[in-house]
Amino acid sequence: MKYDVIIIEKVEYELLKRIVSMAQYYKDSTYRASIEKLKNELDLAKIVNEEDMPEDVVRFNSKVGIATPFSVNRTYQIVTPDQSNIKENKISILAPMGLALFGYAQGDEVEWEFPTGKNAINIVAVEQVVKKVKI
Incomplete structure (x- = not known):
């Protein structure tokens, strides 16, 4: 991990x-496991101001x-659940892939539990799309 x-x-x-707090009511066990893992990672995360955010870290948008390892090479955009559209390669932060990638950096290898089992993902590129997220 970089x-x-x-x-x-x-x-x-x-x-x-x-x-994450709203998603705890999901019935799907894979989502619940992913959200639980993300909750644990949030406890250990480094929280920074916008100006201190590294350019190569995966974040919203x-x-x-x-x-x-299965020779799948793709590019996805990580978005809020309401903007998710798999046809446009926009995946929700709550999708197992979105949860797995968030907060990691270009060059990191991430192991995560997916519906198909535990898999490793290599982050080969991160491009920031300038778009403020509203809370």
């Missing part, structure tokens, strides 16, 4: 805590290039 802990911008951290 920065030793996940890094989250202060406003996005507050929004993420709200989203980031476009993230990933590679998996």
Whole structure:
């Protein structure tokens, strides 16, 4: 892990805590497990101001290039649940992939529990799309 802990911008951290607290009622066990893991990571996360946020860290609206051991290479944009649209490669922060990537940096390898089992994801690129998130 490039920065030793996940890094989250202060406003996005507050929004993420709200989203996670509302998502605890999901019935799907994979989502609940992903949310529980994210809650644990939030406890250890480094929370920073906007001006201190590294450019290569995955956050809301980031476009993230990933590679998996199964030769899957894709780019997704991490968005709030209401903006999710898989046809446009926009995945919700609450999707297992969104939860897995958030707060990690380009070059990190992330292991996460997905519906298909535990998988490793390599973050090969992070592009910031300038768009303020509202809480």
